[in-house]
Amino acid sequence: MSKTVIIVDDHNLFGQSLKGLINSFNDYQVLAVLTTGQELVDYFEGNRVKPDIVLLDIRMPVMNGMETMEWLKVNYPDQKVLALSMEHEEEIIIKMIKAGCRGYLLKDIEPDEFLFALTCVLDSGYYLNEETSSALRCARENLSSNPLSQREMEFINLACSELTYKEVALQMNLSPKTIDGYRENLFRKLDVKSRVGLVLYAVKNNMVSV
Structure with missing residues (x-):
């Protein structure tokens, strides 16, 4: 059975090009290319086939990525x-x-x-990108031999805020200098390279509530 995708991006040429690329992958099929978050809401509310993955542009007119993500969190929290x-x-x-997003892609990403x-x-x-992919493989092993302190956990929870x-x-x-030390030490311990990577790791491993 094909793995299904919906693309939501207001740049139609990009969306159609992405559709062609995805459809060229074995066992993948694009169900729809939409241009706003509102179109995605209409699609879901129309009781149509739900995709395995939604690719959601962050910056769009009418209903942007953040607004769409908040709607999905309330109405379809399991949607990837x-x-x-x-x-x-x-x-x-x-x-x-x-809000439940499973990772992010830069639009100049290589097809592989x-x-x-x-x-x-x-x-x-x-999906943990090149900044964080190694954390997916080995972070649990790192923590079993070098567990996080209570203060490190406090830092992680605050770092996952705004x-x-x-x-x-x-x-x-x-x-601030001590905080920089906490950050760099945790980046090494968890094998991540950015705040986004830290947040992804923390959410994936249920270290913070979302």
Whole structure:
């Protein structure tokens, strides 16, 4: 049975090109190419076939990616979604992950990595990109031999919020320099390379509530 995808992107040429690429993969089929989040809402409310994965552009008119993700979280919380982004938009991506998004893709991604991302989401539930992929493989082993402290867990929970690192420092009554140390130590311990990677790892491993 084919693995099904819906593309939601207001750039029609990109969406159609992406459709062609996905349909060229073995056992993958694009059910629809939509241009706004509202069109996706209409699709779901029309009792049509639900996809295995939704590819959701972050910046769209009418109903953007974040608004769409919030609607899906309420109405279809188990729907697997990958965000599409032109650039690394950390703040928005973290909000989308907290709303249930399973990872994000930059639009200049290589086709092989794109297929790997789709496979990851279907097999493990999340796609951790080149910044975080090694965490998917070995983080549990790292933590079994080097568990997190209570303060590290506190930092992770705050880092998964909308607070800046400076605000995290204030919350923890620590200096920004000490917070930088916590961050770098956790990046090494969890084998991630960015705040987005840290959030993805924490959500995937049920270390924070979403």
